[in-house]
Amino acid sequence: MLVVVAVAAAVVGIAFSGAALPALVLDPGPVVRWGLPVAETLGEVLAATTIGALALAVCVLPRREERAAGARRPARATPAAYPHSLLVAAWAAGGWTLAATAQLVLSYANVAGTSLTDPQFGDELWLFATQIELGRTLGTVVVLAAVTTALAMVVRTPTGAAWTLLLGVVALWQLAQLGHAAGAAGHDLATSALFVHLVGAAVWIGALAALAVLVRVVGRDLAPAVARYSVIAGWCVAAVAVSGLVSAWLRIGSLAGLDSRYGVLLVVKVALLAALAGLGLLHRRRTVSALADRTAASSAGASASRLGATGLFWRLVLVELVVMGAVSGVAVALASSPPPVPEEPPAAPTPAYQVTGHPLPPEPTFARWFTEWRWDLLLAFATVAGIVVYLRWVRRLRRRGDAWPWARTASWTVGLLLFGWTTNSGPATYGHVLFSAHMIQHMVLAMVVPVFIALSAPVTLALRALPVRSAALAGDVSRGPREWLLVLVHSRLGSFFAHPVVAAVNFVVSMLLFYYTGLFEWSLRSSVGHLFMVVHFSLAGYLFVNSLVGIDPGPRRLGYPQRLLTLFATMAFHAFFGVSLVSSESLLVADWFGLLGRPWGASAIADQQTGGAITWGIGELPTLALAIGVALAWSRDDDRRARRRDRRTRDEDPELDAYNAMLQSLEARNPTTP
Structure with missing residues (x-):
């Protein structure tokens, strides 16, 4: 029919x-x-x-699933x-x-x-x-x-x-x-x-x-x-x-x-x-x-x-x-x-139009970073849907009497709004024609947005709010959203990439591979490549931040000294990568940024050097904030351990225990005869 x-x-x-x-x-x-x-x-x-x-x-x-007793074949x-x-x-x-x-x-x-x-x-x-x-x-x-x-x-x-x-x-x-x-x-x-x-x-x-x-x-x-x-x-x-x-x-x-x-x-x-x-x-x-x-x-x-x-x-x-x-x-x-x-192109396309397929945006000003839009409906829809779903989960918890910190909700909302702005507004508009603007978009997605997302604990909220399939229907082993999330979290692939060392290496190495291979040009010329860039670096940033200060479940986290060492190594890499761009005289994707014919702004190579400085600056500030967060968490952890020792001391009276142990040892060496 x-x-x-x-x-x-x-x-x-x-x-x-x-x-x-x-x-x-x-x-x-x-x-x-x-x-x-x-x-x-x-x-x-x-x-x-x-x-x-x-x-x-x-x-x-x-x-x-039904499996016969002693059967070797799958259920x-x-x-x-x-x-x-x-x-x-x-x-x-x-x-x-x-x-x-x-x-x-x-x-x-x-x-x-x-x-x-x-x-x-x-x-x-x-x-x-x-x-x-x-x-x-x-x-x-x-x-x-x-x-x-x-x-x-x-x-x-x-x-x-x-x-x-x-x-x-x-x-x-x-x-x-x-x-x-x-x-x-x-x-x-x-x-x-x-x-x-x-x-x-x-x-x-x-x-x-x-x-x-x-x-x-x-x-x-x-x-x-x-x-x-x-x-x-x-x-x-x-x-x-x-x-x-x-x-x-x-x-x-x-x-x-x-x-x-x-x-x-x-x-x-x-x-x-x-x-x-x-x-x-x-x-x-x-x-x-x-x-x-x-x-x-x-x-x-x-x-x-x-x-x-x-x-x-x-x-x-x-x-x-x-x-x-x-x-x-x-x-x-x-x-x-x-x-x-x-569906016809303009009769006299500009060089920027011939290269990018879009008219050249006006010269960027502070206001235009918020008024110029280059919409990606898929990412915009994901932004709105993410906020709606999170708020519904929070509401579901409160209806059954469970609490959820308002700071986490605010952190998620800010992170998603920042994600939507980065992928649809000024950074997306100018990131297609200015390397410096592209680096703003990249670093916000990889270093700023993940901090807010990790602190909002979306996986923890989902596991608490989503219903369990087997509870709703006895014997049902199908996978709903909660079951699929658990599969992803506990899978070998997910555990591998979420491991603190792997997350840090992936975060550092993927940036080098992206900019010094054809992936960068692919992200400029293809909508699929651009989507890959957004998803990969946002996810890589989340896994890295979650391994340091996050709340969501994952593999066993490193000790606090190792976390700080990882952060300092990351900070050093960003400094090295930024300095290399600032001092470079070779233009990345020259047949893109070098052929736009912009009547405004600095030259392509000068703009790339500015982008290197932005990479250094934006990369260092969130890293420093994370280092402070790790240090504070370390301090709180030490305080909790000290309080546990104090409680154990009050309950057990170690001085009396030591005195009794001494008497027992003396008695064992000099037993009394009847």
């Missing part, structure tokens, strides 16, 4: 927008014009089903819904592979304006898939979908399903590169918005579709599965709504753009999404609790109640799947239609 409605909506939307009308020159034919949107629709629906089925296996479906997962979800993912991924292959073939025919029966079509298609960026991206999606199919057929554990899910998400990132860019100037924001949109929609739509396929084998676990999905769906609705609004504004430019055929399709999609969100909210408030009651009655042996529970589930699913299919079809029609905002 989902596929049929999606294809029908796509065909109607394409016909309305006129995107499938014959081209005046080099028309590929009706098979290509109409077949391409159909292939795209099938690919999106099957990709969503793949992602959704894997998400069910990773964190939604209840899972129990078998029960009930049948869990292994069946991986089977659904494998079949959907196989269909996604075929649809992605058809999209690759038809996309080349559409771009080249050639027929599928052309004698040279095969050779030209190979060149398209290996030499042209569009073809390489589509070919990468085909390969990733095929590998996802193979993995979904062989994995049996939640960890394997999680890695397979990650591979599918990477394929969605590739698809995000193909959407409307709203002109080159908004490409990065449009790409990040489309990626958030695709992932949110895939989990929202795909998980419900997969759950509908599995409803007959879920059995008595239907109610908890639907309840867990409902929570995930709520976050997906928020992600889809925010990213959809951003993408829509980029593509229509103003309210006047709603008068176009593209604008009409956009309004239809927004209305369908609003209706879908309303249905989801209604079902979450009414149907989920009723489903739990009827499922409990069915477990007690009432067959009529079992049918009632299944019927209640289908009442929840049918209308939503129809609307979801319509939304998917309209989305494909939108992607195939030209938006009101042209």
Whole structure:
């Protein structure tokens, strides 16, 4: 039903927008014009089903393990819904592979304006898939979908399903590169918005579709599965709504753009999404609790109640799947239609535009560090979501009577706000054209933000606030957020990188590798590279700070003298690295910073030397603050030990004990005779 409605909506939307009308020159034919949107629709629906089925296996479906006495083979997962979800993912991924292959073939025919029966079509298609960026991206999606199919057929554990899910998400990132860019100037924001949109929609739509396929084998676990999905769906609705609004504004430019055929399709999609969100909210408030009651009655042996529970589930699913299919079809029609905002670069691009793909920002002033924005929707959404989740966890603790220090909440809020400013405002805007601004962004992410995050103890809060799966459902060994967090904390990989020595070495060496290899240039030219830089250095900084003054669990921390020695070594490294940049006459990524043609500011090499001084200064101040913190913690620890010795002294009276011991030794040497 989902596929049929999606294809029908796509065909109607394409016909309305006129995107499938014959081209005046080099028309590929009706098979290509109409077949391409159909292939795209099938690919999106099957990709969503793949992602959704894997998400069910990773964190939604209840899972129990049964092992025969004395058996050497791994435990078998029960009930049948869990292994069946991986089977659904494998079949959907196989269909996604075929649809992605058809999209690759038809996309080349559409771009080249050639027929599928052309004698040279095969050779030209190979060149398209290996030499042209569009073809390489589509070919990468085909390969990733095929590998996802193979993995979904062989994995049996939640960890394997999680890695397979990650591979599918990477394929969605590739698809995000193909959407409307709203002109080159908004490409990065449009790409990040489309990626958030695709992932949110895939989990929202795909998980419900997969759950509908599995409803007959879920059995008595239907109610908890639907309840867990409902929570995930709520976050997906928020992600889809925010990213959809951003993408829509980029593509229509103003309210006047709603008068176009593209604008009409956009309004239809927004209305369908609003209706879908309303249905989801209604079902979450009414149907989920009723489903739990009827499922409990069915477990007690009432067959009529079992049918009632299944019927209640289908009442929840049918209308939503129809609307979801319509939304998917309209989305494909939108992607195939030209938006009101042209996707053409400026007629006379500046050198900065040719290098970076963005207009050169105005000369930086103190105010512009807070008023100039270069949004990354993925990081901005993560910032807001992080603050909301933390505050909800604190509220959950207080509702059950547990205390949580307000200073930790304030520390988390300040750290996340600073993270959002660093990745979306002045440091992000000017960090793309000034090495000095880039170093401000880098050092704040690696040295300042982690201090606030470590002192807020997010892992400790999560372990206290998140529910335990087995407590909610007896015998359930599936992994919810709390269980996945424990897996990460106690895994060999997590323990290795969290070890104080490894965290310090990683913090120091990764900076050298980043700036003196091609990674730095990759972070400038690629949004994926930039995201890698942000995530890696923020996480490396957190692990380093947590090993020194943090509260969150981790491997055994070093003694206080060793911690201070590590900090002083880090301080020396930052001084060395900063001085090397200040004294260097060789420009890093010269074909980037040296070709921007800035009419303002210092020369590129002088700016790089300024960046070295900033690295030295910003690196030393947090390190000095950490050293003071370690010294204070050392002092408090000594005081606690002294108080323990004092209590032991008062309780045991060591002088009297020593006197008695002396008398006993004298008696042993000179025993009295009767």
